[in-house]
Every structure is written in structure tokens, then in C-alpha cells.
Amino acid sequence: MDRTVCQSIVCSNLLLPSSRSETIADAAVAVGGGQVLAYGSRSRIMAEFASDHVEELGNCLLMPGLVNAHSHVAMTYLRGLADDLPLLTWLNEHIFPVEQNLTEEIVYMGALLGCAEMMALGTTAFCDMYLLEKGVARAVDDSGMRAVLGEVQFMFPTPAYGSVDESFDVVRELFDICRDHPRMRASVKPHSVYLTTPELLTRCFALAEEMDSLFDLHAAESKAETLQCLENLGNRPIEHLEKLGLLTPRTLLDHCVDLSEREIRLLVKTGCKISHNPESNMKLASGVAPIPALLGAGAVVGLGTDGVASNNNLNMFGEMTSAALLQKVHALDPTALPAGDVLTMATEGSAACLLWPELGHIAPGCPADMTALDLDKPNMRPLYDAPSHCVYAATGGEVCFTMVQGETIYRDGKFLTLDYPALLQEADKLSQWVRKHSA
Numbered sequence: 001m002d003r004t005v006c007q008s009i010v011c012s013n014l015l016l017p018s019s020r021s022e023t024i025a026d027a028a029v030a031v032g033g034g035q036v037l038a039y040g041s042r043s044r045i046m047a048e049f050a051s052d053h054v055e056e057l058g059n060c061l062l063m064p065g066l067v068n069a070h071s072h073v074a075m076t077y078l079r080g081l082a083d084d085l086p087l088l089t090w091l092n093e094h095i096f097p098v099e100q101n102l103t104e105e106i107v108y109m110g111a112l113l114g115c116a117e118m119m120a121l122g123t124t125a126f127c128d129m130y131l132l133e134k135g136v137a138r139a140v141d142d143s144g145m146r147a148v149l150g151e152v153q154f155m156f157p158t159p160a161y162g163s164v165d166e167s168f169d170v171v172r173e174l175f176d177i178c179r180d181h182p183r184m185r186a187s188v189k190p191h192s193v194y195l196t197t198p199e200l201l202t203r204c205f206a207l208a209e210e211m212d213s214l215f216d217l218h219a220a221e222s223k224a225e226t227l228q229c230l231e232n233l234g235n236r237p238i239e240h241l242e243k244l245g246l247l248t249p250r251t252l253l254d255h256c257v258d259l260s261e262r263e264i265r266l267l268v269k270t271g272c273k274i275s276h277n278p279e280s281n282m283k284l285a286s287g288v289a290p291i292p293a294l295l296g297a298g299a300v301v302g303l304g305t306d307g308v309a310s311n312n313n314l315n316m317f318g319e320m321t322s323a324a325l326l327q328k329v330h331a332l333d334p335t336a337l338p339a340g341d342v343l344t345m346a347t348e349g350s351a352a353c354l355l356w357p358e359l360g361h362i363a364p365g366c367p368a369d370m371t372a373l374d375l376d377k378p379n380m381r382p383l384y385d386a387p388s389h390c391v392y393a394a395t396g397g398e399v400c401f402t403m404v405q406g407e408t409i410y411r412d413g414k415f416l417t418l419d420y421p422a423l424l425q426e427a428d429k430l431s432q433w434v435r436k437h438s439a
């Protein structure tokens, strides 16, 4: 039988095709045209496919790349600038003064550093919202990562635009940049109920419908937000969005910490997606999102890191550990949010949040977005259950291989798409710039 010639074949001692499937020992994945063509035992794949490029991973766990459902990736330049402060002090005295002086080049370099961090930690795709997002698009394009991008829209001017009308021009430009790109999609991202107006939210949603894109905003992040919303608008944030008709299957709500039981049912009924950000919620003392109740009701929930200013990293392995442990200690129930459910959130759940359901698992016809953990690290031995290791034992430091769209972008500590020494120099310059502009 003639073998099918393909782009590459990735071989590994162990393969976990998806969070819900069994592992396959001595496995291989055939990749062509940026997609997975087939996976299975090494002997079967090698009998069916031939390639000049065979990637031998050895004793690794090959698995779907993790998907970060909520990030502000360019904010790496603010990492550790100001921690352990009340939210408004932190925002008004430390974050906003720096952000007022942002340029697209700063955003580009910050995002490039964030992309490097993510690929070294097994994340292959992310859902991003920030100022001057064109700079993030350049970083995603250059680094080989995958992202759903959005220019954040407020009811006030930003370094990206002067008026609300101009903000829509900036958003449309991002759609032009991402059009027909295999790894980038644009979306519409008003910041939140409290930093927009009902008119702005409605206009944003109309554009998302016109573009058939994701509509993404922060919502119900804390009790304080709910109280402010009740005072100013007479409704809770989710009720406000409901009244405006903005709870739909294209709607992604970030955080969703302060939800009533009725709101949980409403989010499920309307097909909204929810991004869970446990480390940011803990660090800002926002509260504990009712994830077991959401999943029990049938909600689509993904996992995200939020920006590094409130995390302080983009590590989805660490985020998975935190997600599982937080629910257990909150419910005083060790059976709450088991490892398999957490891994599903960080892969297929997040993929659903991005409206990109082909991501988050390894299957024929899906983008070849994969990562691998080195099983020869001491903390990975022995291995009885792969999802358990991903959530509880792995730290992200075991990642030795990351592939996006069939291209290997990270291998054994080397960043294959980036000039990493130059990037480190730029990161040092970024911190000098931040010091000049922070209070």
C-alpha cells in the first residue's frame, strides 16, 4: 500500500487525544496542511503516512494545546509592578497612569513576551482583549500563536481612539487584519457594563452580529460591581445584559463570580459562554465563581488567566491547579470540580468560549495545535491518570514541545519563531519605560 506523504509525523510514548479520551501508548499524529490528518498507534500511523519530518518526542505526554479563554496578553510589561493593593488604588494609581501613555510598539513587545511565555507553558490559543490590539495581532502573527483578538471599547477615549465612533473604526480595522488569517480571528469586546453605556453595548453587539463574531465582556466580577450596577442602572450586571438582549450564544462573559441561581439558569438557557479566572479572582479578592453549579446546570465554561497584572503569569497549568483546589476548599468537599472537568475547561471548554470548537482536542480535520509534557521529570513519575497529572502534578515547566497550525514553535527550551535574546533585551527596556510613567 502506498503511504500518504504528509507535512510531519509527531511520535510520543503517550498520547491523550482529548480530556475525555483514554491515553494511547506508543502513539503518533500525522499532520498535513496545518491540520491533524490522523492519530493512533505509531505502527498504524507509520504504515499509512510518510514524511521527511518525523518529530520524535520520546517519553512525553502529547496532548491538545491549552486554550486561554481570557487574557490581556500585552500586560506582561506590568508584571509585579504593584501587588497586594485595593482594586481602585491599584487601577487608578498604578495601572491607568502607565496605560495612558501606551504605544502600539509597547503593546507589540509586551504581547510578544506573553506569547513566548504561553508557548513555553503549553498554551496554543488565547482570547485577548486590550488597547491598541493591532500590536497584539502583530505579535501573534510573528510568534506563530493562535488568538481571537479584540480592541477593548470604553465610553471614554483611550490611546487607540478619541471618540466612541472612532473606536468602531479601530475594531473594523482589526477585522480587516484578521480576515482569512489561519491563526487569527477578530471579535468585538466592550470592556464591561460599568465602563460602557447601554448604547455602546448595543452598538458593539450589532457589529458582532454583522461580523458573525464573538462578543466578549467582563461581567459580574465581584459583589462590589453588582452593588454599583444596582445603584447606577437599577439592575444586576447579568440582568442588565438580559434586558438589552445581549445574552446569546455568541456572548462570552469573563469572570461571572457574583451570580444568582436564576442567572445561572439564564446563562445556560441563552447559550452564553463563561470564562473562569480563578487566580485573578483570588488575587483581587473578587470571590469564588460558582463553577460546579454552572457545570451542573450545563453551562459552557472555559478557563483563562486574565492579565498578568492580576495573576501574575499566563500559566494555564497553574490555573488548572488553582481552579480545582479553590472549589474544593470553598465547598469543603474534595470531590468538587475533579481533574477531568478542569482539563476539559482548559481545552474544549475554552475552545467553545472562543467560538472555535475545532480547538482543544486532537482529531482529524482539527488544527494541529498540540503540546507535550516531559514524563522524565521527577514530579511526573509514576503516572496512573493523565488528567490528574495535568491538573495536580504538572507545573508547566515540563512542557518540551508546542505546535500551532502544524508548525513547531517551541522545542526543548528553544523559541523557534522568536529571537529570544533580543526579546529579553526589549523586555528590560519595557520596564524602564514603565518606571518612567508609573506614579
Ligand SMILES: [Zn+2]
Binding pocket: 070, 071, 072, 218, 254, 306, 307
Ligand atoms: Zn480581564
